[in-house]
Amino acid sequence: MPEPRSPLWRIVLPLALVGTLLLGWELLVRVKQIPHYILPSPSLVLSTLFERWDSLAPSLWFTLRLTLLALAAAVVGGVLLAMAFAFSRWVELALFPVAVVLQVTPLIAIAPLILIYVDNTTAALLLCAWIVAFFPVLANTVTGLRSTDVNLRDLFTLYRASRWQRLRWLLAPSALPYFLAGLKIAGGLSLIGAVVAEFTAGTAGRETGLASRILEASFRTEIPLMFAALLLVSLLGVAIFVACSALSRWAIGHWHESERAGWP
Amino acid sequence: MLRLEAIDKHYPGGTQALARLTLAVGAREFVALLGPSGCGKSTALRLIAGLDRPDAGTLRWTTAVPTLGFVFQEPTLMPWATVADNVFLPLRLQGRARAEAAPLVDAMLDRVGLSSFARAYPRELSGGMKMRVSIARALVTQPGLLLMDEPFAALDELTRQQLGEDLLAIQAEQGFAVVFVTHSVHESTYLADRVLVMTPRPGRIAAEWRIDEPRPRGEAYRLSARYDAHRVAISRALRDATAGAPDHA
Numbered sequence: 001m002p003e004p005r006s007p008l009w010r011i012v013l014p015l016a017l018v019g020t021l022l023l024g025w026e027l028l029v030r031v032k033q034i035p036h037y038i039l040p041s042p043s044l045v046l047s048t049l050f051e052r053w054d055s056l057a058p059s060l061w062f063t064l065r066l067t068l069l070a071l072a073a074a075v076v077g078g079v080l081l082a083m084a085f086a087f088s089r090w091v092e093l094a095l096f097p098v099a100v101v102l103q104v105t106p107l108i109a110i111a112p113l114i115l116i117y118v119d120n121t122t123a124a125l126l127l128c129a130w131i132v133a134f135f136p137v138l139a140n141t142v143t144g145l146r147s148t149d150v151n152l153r154d155l156f157t158l159y160r161a162s163r164w165q166r167l168r169w170l171l172a173p174s175a176l177p178y179f180l181a182g183l184k185i186a187g188g189l190s191l192i193g194a195v196v197a198e199f200t201a202g203t204a205g206r207e208t209g210l211a212s213r214i215l216e217a218s219f220r221t222e223i224p225l226m227f228a229a230l231l232l233v234s235l236l237g238v239a240i241f242v243a244c245s246a247l248s249r250w251a252i253g254h255w256h257e258s259e260r261a262g263w264p
Numbered sequence: 265m266l267r268l269e270a271i272d273k274h275y276p277g278g279t280q281a282l283a284r285l286t287l288a289v290g291a292r293e294f295v296a297l298l299g300p301s302g303c304g305k306s307t308a309l310r311l312i313a314g315l316d317r318p319d320a321g322t323l324r325w326t327t328a329v330p331t332l333g334f335v336f337q338e339p340t341l342m343p344w345a346t347v348a349d350n351v352f353l354p355l356r357l358q359g360r361a362r363a364e365a366a367p368l369v370d371a372m373l374d375r376v377g378l379s380s381f382a383r384a385y386p387r388e389l390s391g392g393m394k395m396r397v398s399i400a401r402a403l404v405t406q407p408g409l410l411l412m413d414e415p416f417a418a419l420d421e422l423t424r425q426q427l428g429e430d431l432l433a434i435q436a437e438q439g440f441a442v443v444f445v446t447h448s449v450h451e452s453t454y455l456a457d458r459v460l461v462m463t464p465r466p467g468r469i470a471a472e473w474r475i476d477e478p479r480p481r482g483e484a485y486r487l488s489a490r491y492d493a494h495r496v497a498i499s500r501a502l503r504d505a506t507a508g509a510p511d512h513a
Contacts, residue, residue, distance in 0.1 A: 151338065155340065160357070255343045
């Protein structure tokens, strides 16, 4: 029998659990003859997904693009701000409270204002998703930059390393595991931000994402379509998490314990 | 080469670490700073390295300021870099290209017996091997003065002895001076030309013991009566220096 930490179990166990739940759900709907407008069976959700794929695919692409753009902006903004914080206490004192305010204020409360003040709906949605996603990148990267080994800092001082050399050869690699942990969180949050913002925006704009599909379907009581769009949102979230985890494993798996120890 | 005169140093909290510390280090000399924990040995080393500034007193180079090498108590390697890249670091920070520096790095790894581990990561090495990498990194720039802060304290006895012998052999080849911080009487007796015994905090030099024994020093010296005589004298000086101090009485 393979070890619980072996890659085989990591795939087989969750799949077996999800499969069992889906089977139970399918049986429940069929045996109890629950109407599809109350609870559609998994098989009906799947068939709806295939039948309505032509209308769902552009929405999936829109949500994916919005999420990735927000994540990219969160990475750039979060890392640049973290570097500014690490190099200047003045910048940190001035800007950190603002970053915290943005983080702790619920997106659902800010989004309507952003949608009023920003003309372009896509830009407004992007801004909403960015607000949610950038803080984990910022907070984790700042922690990473500050967690550099004190003796290594001294060594770089002894050898009169320039600011750039210190950043390139010491601070950046030291902060990388922390940044990647923040990226995993930000990946999920950027999707949540994109979906929540679109819910707030309603079905405005020329292009619409999966949240708009869910809203439209709810107006028409197309419950199977709601589930199909929801399934795509979930799969997108899983794909983003898997991609971030793979990136982390690739970047630091050869030296950092967090990627070597396996799952707890 | 170097002279510290009447150096005072306080920690940020106000505790005085050093009080009128005066010492000199000659070219090619191996000086051991021996004292109890917390007596300011490491602080003195940091002052010499330029990592801290004294509150009072002077630190004067009597020759051209040499290139410095520093070995910490922990190996302090970059876990994300290979052994070769760790050793390359000081040369990289000097602006040397990898291709240009490669022969120096290879030679230094060969000298510390780690050629076959050049592509290994620190996590793949034992404690003694990590310390060898740390020493190779400190010596790759061919420093004039090597500063060592209890480098072998965390190692087992056999590894300590082996590393000590290797250090003396490399010093004989390259001719750098060493300031070696330790709290081990045995280590200082075996390695040093001169042992400076420090008082408990605030640290100052309480006694000096010269060890005019020929090099290379090997197992024969370690087992000799002369070694024992030096060790006993240094132990006595250390005991006298710490007498009356609350932690060491």
